[in-house]
Amino acid sequence: MEHILIAVAWPYANGPLHLGHIAGAYLPPDIFGRYHRAKGNRVLMVSGSDAHGTPITLRAEQEGVTPAEVVDRYHSQFLDCWRKLGISFDLFTSTSTPNHARVSQDIFRTLLEKGYIYKNSVPQQFCSNCQRYLPDRYVEGTCPLCGSSGARGDQCDSCGKPLNSTELRDPHCRICDTTPLIKESEHFFLRLSAFQELLRKWIEAQRHWRPNVLNFSLRYLDEGLRDRAITRDINWGVPVPVEGYEGKRLYVWFEAVIGYLSASIEWAGGDEAGWRPFWSGEARGYYFIGKDNIPFHTLIWPAMLMGYGGLNLPYNVPANEFLTIQGRQLSTSRNWAVWLPEYLKSYDPDPLRYYLSANMPEGGDTDFSWQQFYSRNNDELVATYGNLVHRVLTFVHRHYSGEVPRPGTIDAGGQALLNKAAATLDTVDRALAECHFREGLRAAMALAQEGNRYLESRAPWKSVATDREGTGTSLYVAMSVISCLKTVLYPYLPFSSTRLHQYLGLEGSVEDPWEWQRPTPSRGLPGPSALFAKLDAKGIEAEVSRLEASP
């Protein structure tokens, strides 16, 4: 039995989830977690809402509500999405808990005592009217590069260039329009430069990482790590635990990654014997994130852990690339996105899980199109897998009074299929252990095709009139294969596997053993119904035009 920590990227609680989030960071860890639980390993899968940061405070100020209200709204929406999509967190918390603040401050203090955090003075925009320092996004002005007005202190949306707020021409406060002054402000910095060589040595040893993650991280090191400010002049966030700095907060990028640890501690109710086995010794930590988050998880968080000491570094960071939508880059500001709450109003969770697994952006960007979604649902999920299950189970009901047929001697053809099923269990096992999700799904679907071929060759609808026992044997073999599919597809398609587990009259729970359960002969079965619904192709056009109608 192993301890597997599954650390999942923390979604920003300032907007709804879209399919890019799911394909990139949320579906893969769920598949991985369900697999490991079925294998009998101890799994701790944690994440939570990222409650801090200026996008949230800005949104709150624009809406005239508190940041906490914004966070609460999306946090409960996230929880609802996880439940409906079957994302099986052991704990999905938030960075606004007292526990998280305590753990973050503990790490801050320890790094400060060890000299990995130091103070420095930096120029900062200050609004004399609002009487406060302005974080980047609170300053608007004219872009020094392209000359367009309305550029923000962190970036110009017009030309897409990142900026420093002090570079803006004609800067003004986004709240009150006053022209800000530049004042010196004292901040704390993380001494990342101290970890340069340690990190390089460590990363170069991670041969099991995906090449994109490895190369990306090494490139950062080639450029040389620079120390970064970890505090801000803002009043929403985790307070800096140093006397005289009460008005400052920890920068989100420093504090949010600590959430993996603080959530583990929260999950264990603070009991060290509960959480530490996931963070030390042979325990392995897998960090599931999108590619935009790579440096935080392969460089910054490991540096923090090295400095803090006593906790495992990430074992793997299987970062995914991005999902494009109908061939175009996903954009939340232009509303070019498929929102998960919207999806879940109209469709079941498993078809999306299937599509995104089959087309997961593991090695490069991949595309989501409604056309493809419908076709994968109707032509693969329904036609190949769902129909195999349905034709076998309805046949058993009609001709064997709904009882598992008692098998006679299994011939070479049947045995060959059973061997193929056993091999598939191994293939999917290995693929999942290595986070090769697409490969595992491909292998599972290939077995479903074999099942259909076998039925075709046996034609039980013919033989049942003349050879009841032989036909029963064929059906038993087919049901055994279906049972194997139930297990290997469970991590991907938990909802339909749960139903199939019942339809097959199997013992125990669908979540339990990663093994091939055979149906019990003569057992009475509940009446089956179709595992998946076929979708009317008319829906494609409706979805596409809804997407294109958005501004």
Add this chain to the structure above:
RNA sequence: GGCAGCGUAGCUCAGAGGCAGAGCAGGGGCUUCAUAAGCCCUGUGUCGUGGGUUCGAAUCCCUCCGCUGCCA
């Protein structure tokens, strides 16, 4: 502007020096248990462009074009 990645069949994507692959779509046939589902047969692809290395390049190197990302 600098750096990196990608560009393979109508579509979505694998493959990474040794006869170009899968699924889906399309075409032909068989079947009728099943959600008009299933099975069999069916691929003339300048592997983005142009060059180079090699006995041999989709694969390695360089140029250019296009897309994406990171950085300035």
